[in-house]
Every structure is written in structure tokens, then in C-alpha cells.
Amino acid sequence: MKWLVWNELDAAGRAAALARPAQSQSEELVAGVSRLIAQVRADGDATLRALTRRYDGCELASLQVSAEEFAAAEPQVGAQLRAAIADARDRIAAFHRAGAPAPLRLETAPGVVCERVLRPLQRVGLYVPAGTAPLPSTVLMLAVPARLAGCAEVIMCTPANARGECDPVVLYAAKLCGVDRVFKLGGAQAIAAMAYGSESVPRCDKLFGPGNAWVTEAKRQVAADAHGAAIDLPAGPSEVLVIADAAADADFVAADLLSQAEHGSDSQALLLTPSAALIAAVEAALERQLGVLPRAALARQALAHSRLIQTADLAQALELSNAYAPEHLILNVENARSWLDGVSNAGSVFLGAWSPEAVGDYCSGTNHVLPTYGYARAWSGVSVASFVKQVTVQELSPAGLRGIGPCAQTLARAEQLHAHERAVGLRLEKLAEKAA
Numbered sequence: 001m002k003w004l005v006w007n008e009l010d011a012a013g014r015a016a017a018l019a020r021p022a023q024s025q026s027e028e029l030v031a032g033v034s035r036l037i038a039q040v041r042a043d044g045d046a047t048l049r050a051l052t053r054r055y056d057g058c059e060l061a062s063l064q065v066s067a068e069e070f071a072a073a074e075p076q077v078g079a080q081l082r083a084a085i086a087d088a089r090d091r092i093a094a095f096h097r098a099g100a101p102a103p104l105r106l107e108t109a110p111g112v113v114c115e116r117v118l119r120p121l122q123r124v125g126l127y128v129p130a131g132t133a134p135l136p137s138t139v140l141m142l143a144v145p146a147r148l149a150g151c152a153e154v155i156m157c158t159p160a161n162a163r164g165e166c167d168p169v170v171l172y173a174a175k176l177c178g179v180d181r182v183f184k185l186g187g188a189q190a191i192a193a194m195a196y197g198s199e200s201v202p203r204c205d206k207l208f209g210p211g212n213a214w215v216t217e218a219k220r221q222v223a224a225d226a227h228g229a230a231i232d233l234p235a236g237p238s239e240v241l242v243i244a245d246a247a248a249d250a251d252f253v254a255a256d257l258l259s260q261a262e263h264g265s266d267s268q269a270l271l272l273t274p275s276a277a278l279i280a281a282v283e284a285a286l287e288r289q290l291g292v293l294p295r296a297a298l299a300r301q302a303l304a305h306s307r308l309i310q311t312a313d314l315a316q317a318l319e320l321s322n323a324y325a326p327e328h329l330i331l332n333v334e335n336a337r338s339w340l341d342g343v344s345n346a347g348s349v350f351l352g353a354w355s356p357e358a359v360g361d362y363c364s365g366t367n368h369v370l371p372t373y374g375y376a377r378a379w380s381g382v383s384v385a386s387f388v389k390q391v392t393v394q395e396l397s398p399a400g401l402r403g404i405g406p407c408a409q410t411l412a413r414a415e416q417l418h419a420h421e422r423a424v425g426l427r428l429e430k431l432a433e434k435a436a
Contacts, residue, residue, distance in 0.1 A: 001257075001269075001271075001283070001286070001303050001306045001307060001308050002306075002307055002308065003279055003283070003308045003310070004017050004307060004308065004309050004310065005309075005310045006309055006310065006311050006312070006316065006320065007311075007312055017307055017309060018270075018307075018320065018323060018324050020236065020237070020239070020268055020373055020374070021237055021266045021268060021305050023213065023216075023236055023237070023266075023373065029213060029214065029217055030217060030221075032214075033188050033214055033217045033218050033221060034221060036051070036188050036189055036192065036218070037188065037191075037192040037195075037196075037218060037221060037222070039051075040189055040192035040193055040196065040198065041192065041196050044197075044198035044199050044200075045063060045198050045199045045200050045201075047189070048063060048185060048189055048193055048198060048200075048201070049063070051187070051189045052160070052184065052185065052186075052189070055186065055187055055189075056159050056160055056161070056162070056186060057162040058160050058161065058162050058163065058164040058184075059164065060160065060164055060184055062200075063183050063184055063185060063200045063201065064181055064182070064183055064184075064200060065166055065171060065181075065182040065183070065184060069165070069166070069171065070171055070175050070182075072168070073166075073168035073169075073171035073172050073175075074168075074172055074175075076168040076169075076172075077168055077169050077172045081169065082172065084363070085136055085140070085169075085172065085173050085176060086176065087363065088137070088140055088362055088363035089140055089144060089176060089177060091363055091364065091365040092140055092141065092144045092145075092363075092365050092366075092367070093144050093148065094365060095364075095365030095366060096144060096145045096148055096365075096367070096383060096384050097148055097384070099383060099384065100148060100149070100383075100384035100385070101118060101384065101385045101388060101390060102118075103115070103116055103117050103118055104116045109400060109403050109404050110399060110400060110403055111396060111397035111398070111399040111400025111401070111403060112394070112395075112396050112397075112400040112403065112404055113394065113395045113396075113400075114392065114393070114394050115392065115393040115394070115395075116390055116391070116392050116393070117390075117391050117392075117393060118388045118389070118390060118391070119388060119389045119391055120149045120150035120151045120152065120387060120388050120389075121149070121151050121205045121206050121387050121388065121389065122151065122152045122153065122205055123151065123152060123153040123154075123155065123202060123203070123204045123205055124146050124151050124153075124154055124155070124204055124205060124206050124207070124208060124387060125155050125156070125157065125194030125195075125204035125206070125207045125208070125229070126138075126139070126142040126143060126146070126154065126155070126156040126157070126179070126207075126208050126209050127156070127157050127158070127190055127191065127194070127207065127208065127209030127210070127211055127215065128142075128156060128157070128158040128170055128174075128209060129158070129159070129186070129209075129210060129211050129212070129215070130158060130159040130161070130166075130167060130170075130186060134167040134169040134170050135170065136169045136170055136172070136173035137361060137362050137368065138209060138210065138368075138369070139156070139170055139173035139174050139177060139179070140173060140177060141367050141368050141369050141382065142208045142209055142369065142382065143156070143173075143174065143177035143178060143179050144177055145367070145382060145383055145384045145386065145387055146208075146387050147177065147178045148384050148387075149384050149386075149387035149388045150388075151387055153180050153181075153202070154178065154179050154180050155179070155180060155181045155182070155183065155194065155201070155202060155204065156174055156179045156181070156182045156183070157182070157183045157184075157185040157186070157190035157191075157193065157194060157201075158170055158182065158183075158184070158185075158186065159184070159185065159186025159187070159190075160184035160186075164184065166182065166184055181202075183200065183201055185201070187211075187212075187214050187215060187218075188214040188215060188217065188218035190215075191207060191211075191215055191218035191219055191222060192218060192222065194207055194229065195207060195222035195225075195228045195229040196222075196227070196228065196229075203229075204229050205229060205230065206229055206230040206231065206232070206386075206387075207219060207222070207229050207230070207231050207232065208231070208232040208369065208382065208386070209232070209369070210235060210369065211235075216235050216236070219231045219235070220234075232369060232382055232386055233369075233370075233371050233375065233379050233380075233381075233382070234371065234372075234373070234375045234379065235371075235372055235373070236372040236373025236375075237263075237264060237266035237267050237268065237372060237373070238260060238263045238264070238267045238268075238327060238328075238372060239260065239267060239268040239269070239270075239326055239327045239328065239372055239373075240256060240257065240259075240260035240268075240269050240270070240326065240327070240328040240329075240330065240357055241269075241270040241271075241272065241321050241324060241326035241328070241329050241330070241346075242256055242257065242269075242270065242271045242272070242329075242330040242332055243272050243273065243314065243317045243318060243321060243329070243330070243331050243332065243333060243339075244271065244272075244273045244275070244278060244330075244332040244333060245273065245274070245275065245278075245314060245332075245333040245334060246273075246274070246275035246277065246278055247333075247334055248273070248275075248278060248332045248333070248353065249332075249353060250278060250281035250282045250284070250285045251285050251289075252332065252353055252356070253271060253278070253282050253285070253332060254282050254285035254286045254288075254289050255285075255289060255356070256269075256330055256332075256356055256357055256358075257269040257271060257282070257286065257303075257306070258286065258289055258290070258293065258299050259356070259357060259358050260302070260328070260357065261298075261299040261300075261302035261303050261306065262293065262295040262298055262299045262302070263302070264298065264302065265298055265301035265302055266302070267302040268302065268305060268306050269302065269303065269306040270306060270307050270308075270309065270324065270326070271307070271308045271309065272309050272311050272317035272320055272321060273309075273310065273311065273317065274310065274311050274312060274313050274314060274316075274317065275310075276310055279308045279310060282308065283308070286303070314333060314339070315342075318339060318342050318343070321343070321345075321346070322342075322343070322344050322345045322346075323345075324345075324374070325345035325346065325371075325374045325375070325376040325377045326345075326346055326347065326376065327346075327347040327348070327370045327371065327372040327376060328346075328347060328348055328350065328357045328360070328370070329343065329346040329347075329348070329349045329350065330349075330350045330355070330356075330357055331343075331349065331350065331351050331352070332352065332353050333352075336351040336352040337351055337352075345376050345377050346376055347370030347371050347372070347376045347380075347381050348360055348366055348367075348368075348370055348381060366381075367381045367382045367383060368381075369381055369382040370382075398431050401424070401427055401428065401431070402428065402431060405424045405425075405427070405428050406428075408420070408421075408424045409421045409424050409425060412424070
């Protein structure tokens with residue numbers, strides 16, 4: 001990791017210090033994803049089987065996970081892991097249930113009632129990557145709020161291995177969280193299948209979940225197509241920004257940086273602190289901890305474009321964090337809560353030395369599907385609200401229309417929308433005739 005002193009950098013140096021790894025959006029990638037989506041739309045299951053054979057190395061008789069496969073998965077999951085998944089699910093459900101949007105009804109003027117009613121999305125598609133390790137936590141973060149929202153159907157795609165089997169831990173989590181159907185599909189082809197449907201895979205209204213550059217590009221393309229599907233949020237490589245003071249434990253800070261770096265070679269970890277001594281201690285701690293990490297080689301690749309930034313003070317560190325808008329922000333400082341009001345851009349915040357980002361990834365109760373790559377300036381993480389539509393309703397009595405109708409007429413005239421004015425005026429005239 002590069003050690004930089006912020007106040008010694010020029011404008012170009014400062015921009016480079018907060019720059020993220022470039023996302024792959026080459027013409028070849030965009031065109032490749034577009035071709036793949038077109039093939040799935042044209043040939044459905046036949047293309048899905050062919051692509052699974054090519055990319056996952058397995059021949060599938062059925063794209064859907066069978067009841068027998070679900071039953072076989074559970075005994076392969078140890079009791080301790082089953083208990084941890086259930087505990088995490090319960091905390092995630094409790095937090096998301098408490099934060100779910102609620103209907104409302106308000107009389108904004110005498111005889112004028114405005115309401116907001118909630119309608120769940122009918123069918124949603126969840127994508128859970130396979131990669132180098134199972135990701136039951138992603139199942140929890142997506143399926144739990146989907147079920148709380150009341151979605152009529154929740155389907156999931158996850159890649160199969162060379163034997164044509166999905167990870168048993170992922171299948172166990174899916175069954176526990178109420179996923180209706182799981183399909184053995186990965187990559188951009190899974191996104192295309194859920195967005196447009198095939199003989200086996202039903203078309204979904206909205207897609208959720210992380211993935212590699214191909215998955216990310218596929219989500220972007222189907223979301224831009226009126227015949228495609230909505231998506232949860234823009235995505236990029238995962239990231240963490242740690243703000244720490246001189247009292248922070250260097251081992252804790254290093255562990256938090258590495259827990260993000262091990263996600264992938266394009267992940268990014270930043271430390272912002274006014275303490276040169278802490279930076280030096282963190283550098284040493286990183287080397288010690290890398291020595292015992294199984295994914296050290298991957299973490300080193302991520303650390304190559306990560307930064308240790310020395311700031312003038314904590315206030316400057318927070319200013320830079322808001323400019324960067326991290327997916328995860330750890331405030332490892334004394335009296336951490338006193339700094340929270342100053343945080344304006346972050347996907348999820350972790351307060352104090354005893355709040356590692358890893359607990360948010362798994363089991364604290366918040367959601368780990370968060371805006372990355374600076375999208376935290378305008379986007380929020382996944383929640384129950386992501387799975388519902390909020391529909392407004394208004395109902396006026398005759399007296400209510402008499403009361404606010406003239407206001408609408410005045411505004412319509414100002415915008416020169418005379419049919420709008422007339423739609424109100426005709427009714428007011430009819431009421432006047434009845435009253436005469």
C-alpha cells in the first residue's frame with residue numbers, strides 16, 4: 001500500500017489518491033455480453049445449456065435444482081454452520097422488518113385524503129456467485145428482505161460446479177430463507193435468463209446480487225432495455241475506508257483492510273489517519289497478517305491499488321471520506337458516534353474499535369448489498385423497500401375539490417396546460433350548478 005501525505009499532494013496527486021481501480025467496460029466486454037444476451041433471448045434453454053457447458057464445464061439435464069438436491073444439501077452442512085445461518089437470518093429479518101416502509105394516510109386539507117400503499121414486486125431474481133467460496137450470506141441479504149416484502153415468487157441463479165452441483169451451503173440457505181426455485185446458472189447468461197425468461201427460467205421484474213464484470217455489464221444492459229428488468233443498484237468492486245486515530249489498534253485496522261482486500265484483486269482498501277505512527281504500525285501488521293492468510297496473493301493484488309493516507313486531522317479525513325463515498329466506512333476513533341453526523345456519503349458505517357466490517361457482511365442485521373464505486377453519493381443499500389413499489393392514492397370529496405381546485409387551476413394556467421385547468425373547472429362548475 002502506498003503511504004501518502006495528503007497536504008503534500010498536488011491536485012493530480014489527490015485525484016490519483018482517491019481513484020478507484022478501473023472497471024472493465026471494454027468494447028469487447030460490452031459486445032460480448034450483448035451477444036450472449038441476444039443468444040439467450042433467441043434460443044432460451046438450449047443456449048443456457050451450451051453456455052453452462054462452455055463456462056462451467058458441466059452438462060445439465062435440468063436447469064432447476066430438484067427437491068432431491070435440496071434434501072441432499074442439508075446433511076452436508078455442519079450443525080454449527082446451520083445454527084450460524086439461522087442466527088444471522090433472524091437478526092437480518094429483525095432489522096429489515098423494523099426498517100420496512102409503512103403505508104400512510106393523511107388528510108392534507110379538509111376533504112382531501114392522500115395515501116401511500118405498498119405493493120410487493122411479483123417476481124424477483126437473485127444472483128449468488130460461486131467463485132472461490134460459497135456465499136450463503138448473499139442469499140440471506142437478498143432473500144430475507146424479499147420475503148418480508150411479500151414478493152409472490154423469489155427465484156435464484158447460482159453456478160454449478162463441474163459435477164453439475166450447486167454449493168450445498170448456498171442451497172441450504174436458499175431453502176431456509178424461502179427461495180422458491182433455484183437454477184444452476186452463472187454469469188451474464190443467468191442475468192439474461194432472469195431478465196427475459198426461457199423455457200425453464202421465469203422472467204423477473206427486478207434482479208439483485210453481485211457478480212464479476214460480465215454480470216455487472218449484463219445487469220447494466222438489461223436495466224437499460226425497456227423489455228428487460230430493473231436492477232438493485234449500480235455495482236463495482238468492493239471497498240472499505242477506515243478512519244482511525246492514534247489510539248487505534250494497528251492489528252484491528254490491518255485486519256479490516258485485509259478483510260476487504262481478500263474479496264478480489266480489484267477491491268480497494270483505504271486508511272485515513274493523522275497519525276504517522278499508526279500508519280507505520282499498520283504497514284507492519286499487514287505484513288504479519290498476510291503471512292497467515294490463505295488468500296494472501298489475492299489480497300496483495302488489491303493492496304497494490306490501495307492507500308495509506310496521512311491527513312492533517314480527523315476532520316480532514318472525514319471530508320475526504322465524503323468525497324470518496326465508500327461502500328463501507330469504519331470509524332475506528334475515540335467517541336466514534338460523535339463523528340456520525342458528519343458522514344454524508346457512505347453505504348454502511350461501523351462505529352468504534354469493536355465494530356468490524358465483517359459483522360455487517362454476515363450477521364449484525366444490516367444489509368451487505370451496498371452501493372460501490374462512489375454510488376453511495378446518491379444510492380442506498382438493499383432493504384425491504386428495494387422489493388416493493390410505493391403507490392400514492394388521493395381521494396377528494398366535493399368539498400375537498402372546492403377547497404383546493406382553484407389552486408390547481410392557477411398552477412395549470414401558469415404552465416399553459418389548459419386541459420388540466422378544464423378537468424378541474426368542469427367539476428367545479430357542476431358542483432356550483434348542484435348547489436344553485
